Amino acid sequence: VRERNLHRPGAGLLPEPPGFSAATFGLLRDIVAQRTGVFFDDAKRDLFADRISDAMAARGVPSALDYYYLLKYDPAADAAWAELADHLAVPETYFWRQAEQFQALTEVLMPRYAAQGRRGVRIWSAACCSGEEPLSIAMALAEGGWFERMTIDIMASDASPAMVARARGGLYGERALRALSPERRERFFRREGERWRIDGGLHARVRWSTANLLDAAEAGPLAVADVIFCRNVLIYFSDDAIRRVARLFAGRMPASGHLFLGTSESLTRLTSDFLLQEIGAAFVYVPNPGAAPA
Amino acid sequence: VEAVLGDPVAAVRAAAARAAAQLSPGDAAPLLRRALADPDLWVRYYAARAIGSVGLPDAGDLLAAAATSDAAVPVRIAAAQALAGLEGGPPETLVALANDEVPDVAQAALQGLGEVEGDEAAAALRAALASGDPVRQGAALAGLDGAALAALEGEVEELARTAAEPGVRESAVRALLAGGSERAMSVVCALAGDPARRDGCLRALAAVPGALLPALASVLRDCPEELRLVAVDALSRRGGDEAYRLLARALDDASPAVRGAAAYALGRADLRAALADEHP
Numbered sequence: 001v002r003e004r005n006l007h008r009p010g011a012g013l014l015p016e017p018p019g020f021s022a023a024t025f026g027l028l029r030d031i032v033a034q035r036t037g038v039f040f041d042d043a044k045r046d047l048f049a050d051r052i053s054d055a056m057a058a059r060g061v062p063s064a065l066d067y068y069y070l071l072k073y074d075p076a077a078d079a080a081w082a083e084l085a086d087h088l089a090v091p092e093t094y095f096w097r098q099a100e101q102f103q104a105l106t107e108v109l110m111p112r113y114a115a116q117g118r119r120g121v122r123i124w125s126a127a128c129c130s131g132e133e134p135l136s137i138a139m140a141l142a143e144g145g146w147f148e149r150m151t152i153d154i155m156a157s158d159a160s161p162a163m164v165a166r167a168r169g170g171l172y173g174e175r176a177l178r179a180l181s182p183e184r185r186e187r188f189f190r191r192e193g194e195r196w197r198i199d200g201g202l203h204a205r206v207r208w209s210t211a212n213l214l215d216a217a218e219a220g221p222l223a224v225a226d227v228i229f230c231r232n233v234l235i236y237f238s239d240d241a242i243r244r245v246a247r248l249f250a251g252r253m254p255a256s257g258h259l260f261l262g263t264s265e266s267l268t269r270l271t272s273d274f275l276l277q278e279i280g281a282a283f284v285y286v287p288n289p290g291a292a293p294a
Numbered sequence: 295v296e297a298v299l300g301d302p303v304a305a306v307r308a309a310a311a312r313a314a315a316q317l318s319p320g321d322a323a324p325l326l327r328r329a330l331a332d333p334d335l336w337v338r339y340y341a342a343r344a345i346g347s348v349g350l351p352d353a354g355d356l357l358a359a360a361a362t363s364d365a366a367v368p369v370r371i372a373a374a375q376a377l378a379g380l381e382g383g384p385p386e387t388l389v390a391l392a393n394d395e396v397p398d399v400a401q402a403a404l405q406g407l408g409e410v411e412g413d414e415a416a417a418a419l420r421a422a423l424a425s426g427d428p429v430r431q432g433a434a435l436a437g438l439d440g441a442a443l444a445a446l447e448g449e450v451e452e453l454a455r456t457a458a459e460p461g462v463r464e465s466a467v468r469a470l471l472a473g474g475s476e477r478a479m480s481v482v483c484a485l486a487g488d489p490a491r492r493d494g495c496l497r498a499l500a501a502v503p504g505a506l507l508p509a510l511a512s513v514l515r516d517c518p519e520e521l522r523l524v525a526v527d528a529l530s531r532r533g534g535d536e537a538y539r540l541l542a543r544a545l546d547d548a549s550p551a552v553r554g555a556a557a558y559a560l561g562r563a564d565l566r567a568a569l570a571d572e573h574p
Contacts, residue, residue, distance in 0.1 A: 023436060060305055060309070062312065066339075069339070069367075069368040069371065070336075070368075072398075073335075073366065073367050073368050074335075074336075075335075
């Protein structure tokens with residue numbers, strides 16, 4: 001037996017060295033980017049190793065290379081991917097974040113839809129995390145009285161099953177409510193021990209699901225929405241993944257649709273599928289009628 | 295281990311297969327043969343790895359059969375990798391697998407062939423290096439070691455100079471440096487003269503293991519000025535006492551440019567260890 005066989009990942013004789021080899025990092029980084037869109041460049045190698053290590057430990061997999069083969073070849077790899085999505089999720093969000101976009105929705109877009117004689121509007125929160133965004137949308141629509149005037153379908157999804165489960169739970173810590181006025185707390189929440197429970201009626205207006213933005217079979221049916229909020233997720237994606245997501249949105253949403261991104265995100269450098277418009281105090285992307293067909 | 299190999303939970307049996315790698319060949323043999331026939335692919339996967347590390351008398355036959363005909367790709371990969379690690383193992387199976395229709399199996403075989411001595415292995419690797427397929431080239435380069443690397447140094451050098459794919463060029467540079475010859479070191483220093491490739495080559499030079507520093511020292515001693523400047527830059531990036539000692543020697547270089555670069559590099563470092571020996 002050569003010395004090298006004793007050192008192979010998973011050989012069982014020696015402990016695994018901490019971290020990844022450059023080759024294994026490349027394999028895992030690429031397969032994760034391909035499947036989820038989330039891209040870790042060389043500067044984020046340690047962060048990626050931490051996230052992957054947690055997922056490996058949860059599965060009891062002793063080496064990163066073994067984990068790569070598991071994600072790629074295991075007959076039940078879908079479950080492993082869902083677990084990994086939980087480990088890759090960035091749960092930092094809060095209610096009423098970038099509120100000017102909610103105002104643009106309720107004060108500009110909804111009146112415009114009403115003037116067009118529309119009876120229903122579909123809204124999709126495409127990376128809903130633990131639910132703060134779609135519930136903020138629902139609050140804004142409730143405050144504007146729009147639920148009484150139209151049929152509004154609010155869909156919310158996230159790639160992480162754990163995040164969607166938290167959103168379905170409807171229970172939030174003080175930190176998630178830090179941007180909410182006392183009046184909104186009073187109207188939409190009730191205290192439950194140290195935490196806050198969202199109003200049941202408002203919570204029931206949102207349809208929750210798990211969806212990978214790069215999976216057309218999962219995200220495509222949701223992307224037919226009139227308004228898509230996809231905020232603070234594309235910053236973690238590779239340029240190629242952003243283009244794929246933009247193309248999916250542009251191909252599925254109506255020509256009159258609107259796409260809200262996070263303030264630090266932009267499509268203009270990467271794709272001509274959308275044009276940027278200023279609506280109210282917010283910037284919003286609209287499908288480019290001159291773009292090449294999807 | 296024998297009892298746990300009968301556990302109904304596949305993950306537990308897989309852990310037992312890993313544990314079997316720590317038994318003596320005599321104790322492990324019946325357990326690993328049984329594990330290699332387990333219905334769960336990960337039990338077979340770890341059994342293949344363990345067979346490679348324990349050194350069963352018939353390991354070559356067991357692993358060759360698993361590498362060529364197991365139904366699960368990860369098992370075939372693990373078997374191919376373990377096969378490459380067997381001392382004196384015949385290369386025929388790996389040579390055949392190097393052209394397997396499953397790319398990951400072919401890559402594992404190519405990578406494994408880099409550890410195998412002999413004309414047959416070298417010929418298969420030479421064909422992969424000349425294939426023009428960046429994936430096959432990268433796999434062949436990644437595993438090159440010892441005699442195989444020595445036999446193919448010319449081909450690797452050619453790829454380091456001319457491959458169209460930057461990743462292949464960088465892999466070739468790393469493979470050249472892993473060989474540790476003075477010639478390879480000077481070739482990489484010369485490639486660093488190309489501004490587009492300078493940073494990648496310097497990164498690779500700065501990362502060579504300590505055992506290869508004498509080869510870098512030979513560049514400082516024997517090569518033209520432009521290569522000596524690259525060596526100074528690489529040593530500066532590398533840091534550490536041994537690199538500083540070599541830089542301190544370069545303070546006596548005939549070239550003012552090399553002396554200046556060495557002085558600048560040492561000026562950014564902690565000089566005490568270097569100067570204690572070379573310039574007390």
